[in-house]
Amino acid sequence: MAKGLYGIMLYEFKRDLRKKTLILVIVFTFLPVLVAAILKAVGAQVEDERLWALIMGLDIGSSIAGGAVASLGLAGWAWLVAVLYGGDLLASDLREGGLRLIAIRPLGRKGYVMGKLIALTAFLVIVFALAGVAAGVSATIVGGWQKGVWLAPILGALIGLGSVPTALIASLFGGLTRNAVTGFILGAAASLLTGVVIGLSLSIIIIKNPLSLEAWRKYYELNIIVSGAIPITAGPTLPAILYYLIEFDNKFIPLPLPLVENPEVAASLVEVSLTPLEVLPLYIASTAIGALALAYLNYRLALKIEV
Amino acid sequence: MGLVEVEGLTKRYKWRVAVEDVTFYVEEGRVTGLLGPNGAGKTTIIRCILGLARPDRGHVRVLGETVLGGLPPRVAREVGYVPETPEAPPWLTACELLEYLAVMEGMSSLDARVQARRALALLGAEDFCGRRLGGLSKGERKRVLIAQAFLQPRSVYLMDEPMAGLDAEWIAEVRRLISEATGGEGAAVLLSSHLLKEVEGLASSVVVLKKRVLYRGGVEDLLSKLTQARKVVADVDDAKRALDVLRAKGLKAQLVSAKRVEVLDADVEDVVIALKGIVRIYGVSSARLDLEEAYLALVRGEGGG
DSSP, X not given: OHHHHHHHHHHHHHHHHHSTHHHHHHHHHHHHHXXXXXXXXXXXXXXXXXXXHXXXXXXXXXXXXXXXXXXXXXXXXXXXXXXXXXXXXXXXXXXXXXXXXXXTSTTHHHHHHHHHHHHHHHHHHHHHHHHHHHHHHHHHHHHSSOTTTTHHHHHHHHHHHHTHXXXXXXXXXXXXXXXHXXXXXXXXXXXXXXXXXXXXXXXXHHOSOTTOHHHHHHXXXXXXXXXXXXXXXXXXXXXXXXXXXXXXXXXXXXXXXXXXXXXXXHTOEEOOSOOHHHXXXXXXXXXXXXXXXXHHHHHXXXXXXXX | OXXXXXXXXXXXXXXXXXXXXXXXXXXXXXXXEEEOOXXXXXXXXXXXXXXXXXXXXXXXXXXXXXXXXXXXXXXXXXXXXXXXXXXXXXXXXXXXXXXXXXXXXXXXXXXXXXXXXHHHHHTTOGGGTTSBGGGSOHHHHHHHHHHHHTSSOOSEEEEESTTTTOOHHHHHHHHHHHHHHHHTSOOEEEEEESOXXXXXTTXXXXXXXXXXXXXXXXXXXXXXXXXXXXXXXXXXXXXXXXHHHHXXXXXXXXXXXXXXXXXXXXXXXXXXXXXXXXXXXXXEEEEEOOHHHHHHHHHTTSOOO
């Protein structure tokens, strides 16, 4: 069993390594570094000590330049990498005839799915951990000494782990439709729309008066909780929660308000009363349960597929 | 009873019946031919035996164990499979594919390397070792896929049109490999083909299929039945008109050329009576069907013995 599983994992790892998506990870890692370097060169103020976290998309920054770097951060793109890898996890073997060659081996379909899921998870963890190392090194070169940079590979690995539920949703769609492209599209749609729907629904329900700071505080707090309860939004945010817990003494950074007509409110930042430690168990449980449930659904699908 | 037992197998895809109530056995040390035209259900049967598809009715046993949604691990090690279409992950090299599959079968990495190269050498495919499968021709890929079935000695080989896409040299080599597997190793081989000549000389028994079993038995019996089949050849001035007339009379006629029709399972006299006065008859003769014609007649449901 162990040898067979190792064989499938090797096969999947090779497939992942040969995909062009890997180039995207490299681009997403170095694009914010490049932007930060350019901004610094033109004299913009970037949070130098926390540059690694901005590059990784864990910190939202407190300056406009920092915010710009953070908006390009790696964590913000993890969903795309996840759907590109997940979308053809099953679909490619259906298309290329790999499944019928593998499923008849002693390990069977159960081992096939297990091996593939373990390999994909390990691959995402390793790739994002390496991206974290690259972000840490680059940030040190561009911004000098970095506070808490030792966390970069660990939180990078966590970005990879947190994107597993998104990858598994894309894989499910890809397997169901036997088409990797449909897997990418539906996986991406599920990932993006979930965040939008949460934000929009909560804003309609809670923000009756856009000028009320209290309403915005409540909105942000509920957004943190609801996002934490849904695996595909909880997973990618989990590293940021841990970052604030460790680097910001268990406090969320004050959140900026969207531009509204009242300049006083527009200039304000909202401090949420929730602490990262309070929501961390929810995010961990949601990501873990979601990943396991989606892995099970992928497994059930792989058992049912006829080739 | 055989190493592979298929009993009452029925498989539908939505509303289309792929195979219905198929029963046959594949015995140790013998090649069983699975013959039938395209779409007869040969691939469906092999997929059901491998557990890649689920039968709607009936059951399959391989080496005494029932196949339910996949081959049991003990059995899987003993089964070699050659798929019909030469599809394989294009991003892998031939050696990588075989090595990974060998490791999945439980071999150590070192053994896998050795066995992968040995299996490729059997098919003269050792030169493909470092080449990506996506860059190989269909015939070359087919040889690699045949090689993976021979990664280790097996008790059962399921070969779905293994010779399709191969040139004469490698067809001979595959035939030799099959003979060796059944002769020396005593394996049971199920060899599917839509061509009688591919099975002839290799198989000792044959199942002729067209969704249902049309014939099941020894190859010699089939050949003697088929070669008894006769046809009437009529040369006329208007073969199309003659065809219409003969078919209207319920005869199994087919057009050969603008001036010739053939009629299966008929007497010269019947044909002459049917055509007399309608078309000008230049000549009518009776002849034996050659083997391929008789086989085609059988699978088309036109008799043939």
